Amino acid sequence: MSLKGLKNRKSRRVPAARRYKIIKKIAASKRKKEKEAKKLPKKSAKQKLIQIPNVCPFKEKILEEVEADKARREEEKRERLEKLKLERQEAKKNKHTTLESMVNEANQRAEGHIEKEEGVNDGSYQNQQRTKENSLKSYFKEFKKVVDAADVILEVCDARDPLGTRCSEVTTIIRESPGQKKHVLIVNKADLVPRENLDKWIKYLRKFGPVIPFKASTQAQKNNIGHRRFNKNKQHKNINQLSTCIGADLLMSLLANYCRNKNLKTSIRVGIVGLPNTGKSSIINSLKRRKACLVGAQPGITKAMQEVEIDSNIKLIDSPGIIFQRPKNESPDEFFALKNAQHVNTVQDPFPLACDILKRATVMYFCKLYDITEYKSPEEFLAKKAVKMGKLIRGGVPDVRAAARSLIQDWNTGKIKYCTHPPVDNSMDIHLSAAIVDNSSSDNKEFCVDNLDEFMNQLDEHYNLNDEVVMDIETKGPVSLRTNKKQKNESYGEANIIEEDDDEEMSEEPVNKKKKRKGADEDDDYKVKKIKSDPVFRLEGNQSLNKQNKDAAKKLKKKREKNEKKITNVADVLENFSLETGDDYDFDDDYNIE
Ligand SMILES: Nc1nc2c(ncn2[C@@H]2O[C@H](COP(=O)(O)OP(=O)(O)OP(=O)(O)O)[C@@H](O)[C@H]2O)c(=O)[nH]1
Numbered sequence: 206m207s208l209k210g211l212k213n214r215k216s217r218r219v220p221a222a223r224r225y226k227i228i229k230k231i232a233a234s235k236r237k238k239e240k241e242a243k244k245l246p247k248k249s250a251k252q253k254l255i256q257i258p259n260v261c262p263f264k265e266k267i268l269e270e271v272e273a274d275k276a277r278r279e280e281e282k283r284e285r286l287e288k289l290k291l292e293r294q295e296a297k298k299n300k301h302t303t304l305e306s307m308v309n310e311a312n313q314r315a316e317g318h319i320e321k322e323e324g325v326n327d328g329s330y331q332n333q334q335r336t337k338e339n340s341l342k343s344y345f346k347e348f349k350k351v352v353d354a355a356d357v358i359l360e361v362c363d364a365r366d367p368l369g370t371r372c373s374e375v376t377t378i379i380r381e382s383p384g385q386k387k388h389v390l391i392v393n394k395a396d397l398v399p400r401e402n403l404d405k406w407i408k409y410l411r412k413f414g415p416v417i418p419f420k421a422s423t424q425a426q427k428n429n430i431g432h433r434r435f436n437k438n439k440q441h442k443n444i445n446q447l448s449t450c451i452g453a454d455l456l457m458s459l460l461a462n463y464c465r466n467k468n469l470k471t472s473i474r475v476g477i478v479g480l481p482n483t484g485k486s487s488i489i490n491s492l493k494r495r496k497a498c499l500v501g502a503q504p505g506i507t508k509a510m511q512e513v514e515i516d517s518n519i520k521l522i523d524s525p526g527i528i529f530q531r532p533k534n535e536s537p538d539e540f541f542a543l544k545n546a547q548h549v550n551t552v553q554d555p556f557p558l559a560c561d562i563l564k565r566a567t568v569m570y571f572c573k574l575y576d577i578t579e580y581k582s583p584e585e586f587l588a589k590k591a592v593k594m595g596k597l598i599r600g601g602v603p604d605v606r607a608a609a610r611s612l613i614q615d616w617n618t619g620k621i622k623y624c625t626h627p628p629v630d631n632s633m634d635i636h637l638s639a640a641i642v643d644n645s646s647s648d649n650k651e652f653c654v655d656n657l658d659e660f661m662n663q664l665d666e667h668y669n670l671n672d673e674v675v676m677d678i679e680t681k682g683p684v685s686l687r688t689n690k691k692q693k694n695e696s697y698g699e700a701n702i703i704e705e706d707d708d709e710e711m712s713e714e715p716v717n718k719k720k721k722r723k724g725a726d727e728d729d730d731y732k733v734k735k736i737k738s739d740p741v742f743r744l745e746g747n748q749s750l751n752k753q754n755k756d757a758a759k760k761l762k763k764k765r766e767k768n769e770k771k772i773t774n775v776a777d778v779l780e781n782f783s784l785e786t787g788d789d790y791d792f793d794d795d796y797n798i799e
Pocket of ligand 1: 393394395396397419420421422423480481482483484485486487488499500501502503504505506507508524525526619
């Protein structure tokens with residue numbers, strides 16, 4: 206092609222505006238077609254074709270009948286739909302015109318509103334109270350069931366505070382339950398206290414009945430949970446290195462002897478009772494040598510009684526932890542959380558507790574334990590611990606609350622070592638007086654072990670606490686069973702059960718209902734106030750909870766206003782309502798009682 210021809214050639218390029226116009230037009234026409242297609246009756250995907258062969262003599266007649274049937278069905282459908290439409294319209298009209306219906310509706314809504322309001326007002330608190338009430342009842346029932354069903358009852362306490370983890374009413378309840386039951390005290394977690402301390406406690410507790418020290422296996426594995434495994438060349442100072450059980454052989458031989466002496470043909474049932482987290486389930490797992498019961502460092506893991514067969518002669522029954530109440534002068538957090546009877550996450554204010562723990566040992570002790578540098582205040586310690594744990598909140602601020610909770614958890618799990626001492630006077634004996642038995646009597650002979658040297662040697666061989674710092678704490682004595690009046694009357698007559706006080710704060714009481722813990726010591730170095738005023742502590746707070754409460758209150762206010770408005774409207778309608786008799790109603794004339 207010549208150069209001139211190329212120059213004269215018309216370009217095929219279309220301006221963008223025109224191109225878009227075309228695209229728009231195509232889309233519009235597509236939409237129109239779709240709309241029209243929607244208006245047309247849809248053809249069913251699978252239309253059944255009636256095929257009648259031409260040879261059929263009555264083909265025409267059959268086709269006519271089919272058509273007539275189809276028309277009849279369509280007519281019926283249309284009538285049904287029309288009737289339904291009319292009914293709906295009628296109902297809609299009636300709903301707003303009849304005074305009676307209006308009043309009914311208003312009443313219904315008001316009732317619903319009141320119910321809802323109650324739910325919002327104290328919903329969380331009351332529901333929680335109800336659940337707690339139910340669980341309190343069910344836990345007590347389970348405990349009673351275990352006591353009733355068992356021939357031998359093993360009461361488990363914590364070696365760190367054997368008196369503080371005993372319940373003064375348990376012995377009375379066991380005594381008053383039908384049948385002659387054997388009651389044996391198991392001092393578990395023996396590995397957490399120095400040997401001399403354990404010796405002293407066993408000597409003291411023997412005044413009240415048979416006592417057996419124990420160290421349950423804390424291995425997480427499912428099977429082959431080992432009993433003591435001797436390796437004389439190896440000394441295991443760290444309990445995490447070898448978490449074997451010590452005392453299982455002794456306990457098993459005592460139970461077997463009991464069966465033998467009594468010439469029992471059937472198996473005996475051994476109930477395991479005690480406060481939450483004393484290690485009841487761990488003892489069962491150790492005796493069974495496998496994970497038969499759930500175990501955990503949190504309280505309330507066991508929720509119902511559970512039977513575990515050890516052999517043809519012995520059946521163990523696990524029970525949920527006994528629910529106890531705190532003395533009136535004790536702070537709930539301190540009393541329950543430091544006994545591990547309250548989940549650490551439900552502790553409203555963990556700082557006073559953390560400070561309490563920090564006060565009990567020197568700065569150097571905690572520095573060594575957590576591998577942190579020296580600190581001057583609890584705030585600094587908690588901040589350093591939080592950083593060490595990698596717990597930071599928004600803006601890289603150390604999560605001191607999490608650090609405080611972790612410190613409480615360490616206290617409960619035994620990372621921080623502490624022990625108590627048996628009382629020197631007889632003041633605490635009164636609480637356990639019902640348990641005082643004559644050890645020499647034939648009744649308890651089977652479970653009285655005079656020589657515990659073997660057990661102690663095994664313990665010494667594996668766990669040597671002598672070079673570890675163990676804090677000395679004062680025991681506050683046995684706790685009291687928490688139950689309600691009905692249960693008291695139902696079960697054990699005049700047993701020394703303290704009735705539940707409705708005003709009593711519960712261990713897991715909701716945040717907004719809890720009274721603030723009163724600072725015990727004004728001159729205290731670790732003042733709660735001081736901690737709270739620290740900006741680091743102020744950062745977290747309960748902001749989300751406060752926001753939720755505020756939102757709920759706002760919602761409630763709005764609903765109340767709306768409801769009031771509705772009620773006023775109905776009242777207005779009622780005021781203007783007349784019977785339309787034409788005459789004015791006169792009370793004196795028309796309403797006359799003779
Ligand atoms: N160091 C040590 N820890 C123990 C011992 N026995 C149990 N534990 C630990 O204590 C915690 C509680 O043990 P559990 O067996 O669940 O206690 P429980 O009494 O059944 O608890 P609840 O089911 O809540 O009543 C667990 O973390 C166990 O690992 C022990 O002899 N020594």
